[in-house]
Amino acid sequence: MKTVKSSFVYPVLWLIISTFLLVIPGKAFPKETWLDKIWLDKWVHIGMFAIMVFLWCRATQGMNFEKRKLKTVFVFIALLWLAYGIGMEFVQKYLVSNRSFDTGDIIADAVGCLGGLMYSMKRYIKK
Numbered sequence: 762m763k764t765v766k767s768s769f770v771y772p773v774l775w776l777i778i779s780t781f782l783l784v785i786p787g788k789a790f791p792k793e794t795w796l797d798k799i800w801l802d803k804w805v806h807i808g809m810f811a812i813m814v815f816l817w818c819r820a821t822q823g824m825n826f827e828k829r830k831l832k833t834v835f836v837f838i839a840l841l842w843l844a845y846g847i848g849m850e851f852v853q854k855y856l857v858s859n860r861s862f863d864t865g866d867i868i869a870d871a872v873g874c875l876g877g878l879m880y881s882m883k884r885y886i887k888k
Contacts, residue, residue, distance in 0.1 A: 768823055772816040779809050783849045787859025806846070806869035807876065813842050814877025822885040831886055839878040846870030 817838045826834055847867055853860035 768820040772813070772820050775813055775816050779813060780849075782809070784852065784857050784860075786857055787861075803865060803869040806866050807873040810842055810846060810870045810873030811877035811880070812873075813845075814839050814874050815881050817842070818877070818881035818885065822881075828886055832882065835878055835881055835886070839874040842877075843871055843874045846874070 818835050821834055821838065822831060847870070850862045850867055854862035
């Protein structure tokens with residue numbers, strides 16, 4: 762049986778990986794490529810934040826919350842990671858060289874958080 766402590770290993774690992782990716786200096790990325798035309802950056806943000814919310818929801822769903830409380834916890838998790846995404850945009854603007862604040866990234870983060878929330882609710886909260 763999984764312990765609560767072990768269920769947080771993957772979410773914490775994903776948080777570390779995501780934070781690293783979000784603070785890489787801009788010069789580490791290739792300049793203008795065909796990937797810009799398909800908005801790969803935004804798709805990466807959507808995926809990264811959907812996975813983040815899902816992993817944290819998965820970790821908390823095993824903590825024996827009642828159904829109504831679990832919904833509230835899941836929404837809180839999604840809002841928390843959206844706030845993290847917004848905060849990271851400010852970090853990129855002020856603390857990371859060759860990176861900038863991008864409202865498009867915040868929108869992509871919000872879409873990812875919503876997707877992760879919806880998937881988690883469908884998967885873990887039974888009607």
